[in-house]
Amino acid sequence: MASFRGGSAEAVAALTQGLQSAVSGSTETATAVGADLFQVALTLRSEGALRRFLTDGSVPAEAKAGLAREVFGGKVGGASLDLVADAVRRRWTTTRDLADALEHLSVVAAVRSTGDDAGRLADELFAFGELVKGEPALRDALSEPARSQADKAALVADLLGGKALPATVTLVTQALSGSYRTLAVALGEYQKVASEVRGESVATVRVARALSDAEQDRLAGALARQYGRQVHLNLLVDPSVIGGIRVEIGDDVIDGTVASRLADARRRIAG
Numbered sequence: 001m002a003s004f005r006g007g008s009a010e011a012v013a014a015l016t017q018g019l020q021s022a023v024s025g026s027t028e029t030a031t032a033v034g035a036d037l038f039q040v041a042l043t044l045r046s047e048g049a050l051r052r053f054l055t056d057g058s059v060p061a062e063a064k065a066g067l068a069r070e071v072f073g074g075k076v077g078g079a080s081l082d083l084v085a086d087a088v089r090r091r092w093t094t095t096r097d098l099a100d101a102l103e104h105l106s107v108v109a110a111v112r113s114t115g116d117d118a119g120r121l122a123d124e125l126f127a128f129g130e131l132v133k134g135e136p137a138l139r140d141a142l143s144e145p146a147r148s149q150a151d152k153a154a155l156v157a158d159l160l161g162g163k164a165l166p167a168t169v170t171l172v173t174q175a176l177s178g179s180y181r182t183l184a185v186a187l188g189e190y191q192k193v194a195s196e197v198r199g200e201s202v203a204t205v206r207v208a209r210a211l212s213d214a215e216q217d218r219l220a221g222a223l224a225r226q227y228g229r230q231v232h233l234n235l236l237v238d239p240s241v242i243g244g245i246r247v248e249i250g251d252d253v254i255d256g257t258v259a260s261r262l263a264d265a266r267r268r269i270a271g
Contacts, residue, residue: 004101007091012101015087019105020112022079027113029079031167034109036080038174040072041102045179054088055098061089103179107190110167111197117165119232122194122202124168126234128160129187142176142183152176191234200230203249206238206257223249 004012023030044051050071054064065085072084083105092098114121132139142152153173160169175186195202203223205211211219216233223231231249244257 004093004097006093008093008097008101011087011090011092011097012104014090015083015101015105016108018083018086019108022083023109023112027115029077030109030113031170032077033080033083034106034113034167034170036076036106037083037102037109038106038177040076040080040084041099041106041179042177043072044099044102045096051095051099055092055095057091064088100179103174104193106174107171107193108197110171111194114165114167117167118194118198121165121167121171122191122198122232124160124164125171125187125191125194128164128168128172129184129191130236132184132187139183149176195232198230198232200232201227201249202234203231203247204234204236205248206236206241206246208237208239208241208243208257210237211235219245219247223247 003009019033023033044054050067053059054068056064065088068084068088069081072081076084084102087098087102092101111118111121132142141147141155153176156172156176157169160172171190172187175183175190180186180189192202201223205219216235220231220233227249241257245254246257247254
């Protein structure tokens with residue numbers, strides 16, 4: 001899913017504020033709104049004529065809002081319907097941006113539903129993404145086109161039910177919809193949203209051995225000072241780095257591993 005640009009970026013920013021007001025103080029409302037918005041996004045992706053009409057800049061905004069209320073009224077809650085009506089009144093850079101934005105907002109709502117556990121949600125999404133990457137059989141089971149979405153959702157529920165936050169189960173299930181290239185990519189993007197809601201950046205940290213809590217705190221503090229905002233750490237123990245640490249944050253890579261220094265030395269000798 002591409003990042004939003006131009007009018008779409010402005011629309012998403014305004015809708016995010018509206019969502020925050022709609023779900024403020026109620027985890028139940030946040031959960032319901034998240035589920036509703038995701039279902040509307042799925043409908044818009046499958047109904048091309050409806051999607052094109054609701055994003056047509058030549059159609060009066062109130063006509064689009066009226067149709068949205070007619071189509072989705074009774075199928076989603078009042079707060080969700082108001083957000084959808086607000087969304088279709090706005091200008092979108094491309095037709096697919098409306099559905100993508102509603103999915104993005106559904107993730108924000110799911111994060112809001114966790115209250116103070118948003119950090120745990122981010123950790124669980126990352127952990128499940130790493131599990132999928134490391135287990136080919138699981139990856140194949142969750143990506144098999146012939147397997148129904150209901151079967152895949154049941155597998156996720158079996159794996160995570162009672163062990164992870166309900167919001168984690170919800171978002172992992174949503175990630176199976178195919179709106180992203182792979183499940184792992186979807187989970188990575190969802191985790192970024194979870195961290196952004198908390199005002200954090202995400203750093204993937206590769207180390208040869210697990211870091212203590214104190215070491216993690218020092219690293220997070222150093223990165224926060226460098227980047228001017230809090231940083232959520234995704235820790236990966238990777239013996240191939242031998243020693244030292246490699247940090248990936250956004251497009252930046254800070255490579256202080258022994259393996260990297262050895263590779264540099266070999267290149268200098270060879271050159």
